Amino acid sequence: MITFLQQLINGISQGSAYALIALGYTMVYGVLRLINFAHSDVYMFGAFMGYYIANNRTFQEQMGTSLLSAMVVMLGAMVLSAGLGIIIERFAYRPGRTKTRFTLAFWLGVLGAAFGDLLGDSLAAIIGGALIGLAVGVVGELAGFRPVQQDSRLGLLIIAIGVSLFLENGGQLVFGADPKFFPEILPSKSLNIGPLNLDSPKLIVLGVSLVLMILLNIVVNYTKTGKAMRAVSFNLDAAKLMGINTDRIIATTFAMGSALAAAGGILVSLLYPKIEPLMGVNPGLKAFVAAVLGGIGNIPGAMVGGLVLGLAEVMAVWLGSSTYRDAIAFVVLILILLFKPEGIMGKGLVEKV
Amino acid sequence: MGLLDIKDCTKKFGGLVAVRNLNMSLAPGSLYGLIGPNGAGKTTVFNLITGVYTPDQGSIELDGKAIHKKKPSSIARLGMSRTFQNIRLFKSMTVLENVKLARHMKRKQGLFDAVMRTKSLTEEERQIEHDATELLKIFHLDGRAGELASNLPYGAQRRLEIARALATDPKVLLLDEPAAGMNPQESIELMGLIRSVRDRFQLTVLLVEHNMKVVMGICERIQVIDYGETIALGSPKQIQDDPRVIEAYLGGA
């Protein structure tokens, strides 16, 4: 019984991490109908930002280990990641949607370079590719070639994957491919509630996730910005006609989602201090499954989906074997698609004929 | 009992009741019109009939068989075909190919035949090409058979959509605003086309249309709906004189 409750708590804290990341996926999908492949890398970026802040000499001297210092680390990471999210939206996705030639050329050049030199052996490769792309774009412009209207769906997808690869390779370059260890920024305490043993990291994860999700709910449901976000996710064009600055709302959505992902990154690093540039790939995929599980585009759904998936994983590992832990997410995905594709909370988009 | 019967259908979208306790009965061979102001629920009715939506209450029967729970493709196979308000042609296909696609249900070729290109396949392909070309001739589109459907002028695209719908050998043909965007001359030609097609192929036609000249000109029976409910039903003359109809349209005609 005790172990069961213990596993329950493990599941919920794992699930909260998934939920935080899933929220970003679901919000972006809601407003743009885009699967933001780069989101998992923002999660990684957040963890690294936290790492660098926490390891900063001045910071360590001034703050030491305390709840406050942990909060500063997390907020710092969140702010920086929100910035990254805004940059990605502005320079990668928006040009993909509006077909701005040069930025598109830039990113395609980057993508080409990333492929041409897969493991990011040289920063020069990536920059070189980008410049080549730009050069081709300029030459084409001067020569009078007109870009063709295309089905943006596949193009956006390719760009999204390109950004993700860029961040992963870039991360390996800039941060180094070897794993790092998140420093202790919290006093380690243990709490005993009856027969249960809870250590502070798990409690913090649960508590902070809860607070963040409540905050998000307040913003989405009780503020003007939140209302605008909901309007945009319903119908982008109608929202534009209503006078909503959709570009700004989309940027805000990205910022919020990225901040949450960063928070997730920090919280997970408290539990599992090993961080490395590819750390986002696996949780990202699972968080996405969680978002689908709860109903893609549905914010409470992402929270529920994350928790359910986290619990399912922990239970499966406890009852079965840890080898197939990753397979759980996939099985859950297939099951939900078979039986309730609109997700637990459901969204049900009807196409008008 | 008509060829197509809608019995007490209700369809809600969240809090909005698009169609409420609707009844409709299409006699075989008739030219039936469904009209009403914008937002009255006409396209919803179409979508209910063709299986795109499922009614929350009530039933729909084609030739006595319940179809309201079936998929659109099953309903099409039972003899119902349609055109669309915002023309939905297969843009990357040619005029001829659009019609050939609609002969899909007539095929007997199996996967093996297709992959191995057997005699029976080439025979069937020849037949399909022949049937499709004949149909195009009726609509004066055979000269453009090899052109991309998307390159056709508007009026021709509308005709092609009707030709394609007919290629499924339907019993019931649903036309969703076929006269939209047409000038008076084209509308008159369309009226003649619909009548002749109904006669030649022994169809039952249900028409949703805003162009009153067309509706009053060819429909034998007209049903008027507003806010998802029937407000009048009768011959063109009766409808034109009906005060409720006039009120619903606020004088439009």
Place this chain on the structure above:
Amino acid sequence: MRRAIFWIAAILILAGLQTQLAGWIGAYYYKIVILAGVNIILAASLNLINGITGQFSIGHAGFYAIGAYTSASLVHFGESSIRGAVAFLPRFGQDTVLLLLGILVAAMAAGLAGLVVGIPSLRLRGDYLAIVTLGFGEIIRVLILNIDAIGGARGFSDIPPLSNFFFFWVFLFVLVTVSTIHNLVNSSYGRAFISIRDDEIAAEAMGVDTTRFKVLSFVISSMFAGIGGSLFGHYTAYLNPNTFTFVTSFYLIIMIVVGGLGSIGGSILGAVLVTVILEAFRSLSEFRLVGFSILLVLVMIYRPQGLMGSRGMFKFRRKAAVAK
């Protein structure tokens, strides 16, 4: 009759080339040619579901992997029993039987996987297939990593070599793949697939059971990916899960986008182009980088329908011999 002649001629030509090719172009380029052939099979099959049927599969590497590993497993574990069953044949014949059996099993396994993955996801909106295939590709890779019997992370290396004639086999199956897909496209099935791509709602209204056809297209596509995998595995005689990552799936997408979504000739062109850039310039990483960047930029901005367009530059249409 004409077709029988075509195939006999093809077999003879391929066999002839097989004997001479390595001598003419050297082992290095010979290998690239074979890899290009495998990629053609993969790209053409991916094109069937993505380009022709208009869906969003981004996990093709998963089916590729299933084909490779099941075929290798069958041959590795079943070699003695199968050889025993056909002991009356000369060694060469036994090898061929093993190879063909492996290819068959690969196709079946990959096709079955396609069915399992496709049925739940293809009932739904387009995005779902992308999600599922992405997850599927990853899952397969993880599963392979964890199954020790087939090598796991070390790789599967005891794959008995079954032939010295891989050029022949690979390109024979290239012909099989291309002709199958070509014939499909020029039949009722092809029109159904394309109608689904162009307008699913209209297709449904015209009597096409869209889910059924999407699944069909997906299963056929997976089967051919499995065949490609089988050939690859037996040729290289070594399999490693790292060959079957998401990046591989993505390379395949680039091949068909560059070549022209929906164009069979385009997938051939795209596969060859990308393979050449990847392999031939493997040592000259700068050129590889430059090649890809330019290629992608040019295509995605100035010719997003691909080098050969969505219908193919040369109309692969056979004029139906209509006796008028």
